[in-house]
Amino acid sequence: MVAARLFSSLTRPLQGKAAPIGKSTLKWTAQLSSQLSPRRPISNSAPRAQRQPADDPGFTSILDNPPELVRTGRRHGPGLIILAIIPVTAFFLGTWQVQRLKWKTDLIAKCEDRIVRPPLPLPPRIDHEALADFDFRRVYIYGKFRHDQEMLVGPRMRDGEQGYMVVTPLEREGDPGATVLVNRGWISKKMADQKLRPESLPKGTVRVEGMLREPWKKNMFTPENRPDLAEFYFPDVKQMAALTGSQPVWVEQTMDPDYFQLLDNAAKGIPIGRPAEVNLRNNHAQYIFTWYGLAVATSIMFYMVVKKPPTDITKRVRMNKHW
Template sequence: MSDPKAARFPWGLTVASLFALGLLVSLGGWQVQRLQWKQDLIARAEAAAGLPPVSLEALAQMPDPEFRTAVLACDFQNQPYVELQSIQDGQPGVRLISSCDGWLVDLGFVPEAVSARPAQQPAAIPAITAQARRVEAPGAFAPPPEGNRFYARDSGAMSRTLGVEGPVRPYVLFATGSAWPQWQALTPSAPPAAFSNNHLGYALTWFGLALALVGFYIALLRRKLTS
């Protein structure tokens, strides 16, 4: 005679619960890995903030120059740039992208309402500083550029448009000083280094859901086998 309890054992529920438990634990573990990565990123940014600026030649020799500040001596007022559609503080506009000794340089944000661009200047301006930041390649569905106007930070296409020779670097130099001091519409800025770090909370949430699932399964199993 077969065991009636074995016949009532919820195999389907067990398999589904094990699958869900594995998924929740995996998501929790992934957030723990993200936490470690984010803490390392924040530590690197804070350490780099206290270091003096270096030359572009020294920057190019670093295996990972992200967050380091470099001195740029290029005459941005008398060389071409492209415009990247952007939003800053809720305001639409563009970021002007130029180049300096083989590096792409983000010169800053200009509001969309400002249509005028400064005329070229006969004299070079003083050197400015810029911070190296890693940028990701745009996705396959990113809109293509329209002439001088870009809608995604496509470093390869921008380099070709600007005539930058050599391999495309995975970093962009974000100016922290103005290439046009007399042009108030241009706001140079680097991406904020104050990274949000909520990964521990996310990990605890996923692991908490996993424990709740285990408790729910045990309670349901007991009820099933004792009914």
């Protein structure tokens, strides 16, 4: 025990200066390394670098391609199909109106040629199926008016005044079966009663000069005739012929357009006949301009819709991978 205490007291001053074993080892290793010469490589040649794709002269990177601008979502809907059909349809309608214009021009020329010819006597028996080929042909007839079978068709307007067209059967002498329907002309509404216009009811045999015509047709707004009430809204030739025992032949009486005579006839209630002229409407040139104009306008609209650039909301950029 005395020896141990003596040894501890002799070595105590050296304990505070002792260094750790690990640190002493590291310090000694570093000193040794600094004294030794550096390690030489086994070979003096430089290491070979790995070949990169960019070293190829023909190499093209994806980043070198320009970006592609595309639309997002749905580009066009069914409305584009309808917009494409409109100009095609308008073009065909315009072409059809060109053919109609030629047909109407030829028809008016034929009718005007018939009007300038002198009137012919109307045969007693007429094939009503062939009347279309003699439309606007001037004729004259002798006979007696059946005023008891008079029919007023209307209302019809003339110079802003309301009135009626007077249709009276004309009975041929010696042949009641040869009776035809004569549209004598227009009278005002206030002269509808025969008692107010005695001068408009000629007696005996008269000579009527007029044109063979196809009367105007009923439209969707015209009501049906009511012959039981003597109400006729449009000239139904077959119906009127059956009521009066006449042939289904319609003759429109003509007169010279004398202004003072027209005023005198209107005051007396004498029917005012129509002038001998062609009054067929020919608006096909306007229709051609309308349909072809619509075809051009809608074609431009279709092109603008198809070629319209996308907006900032409907466009995005994607990488172009095609080279």
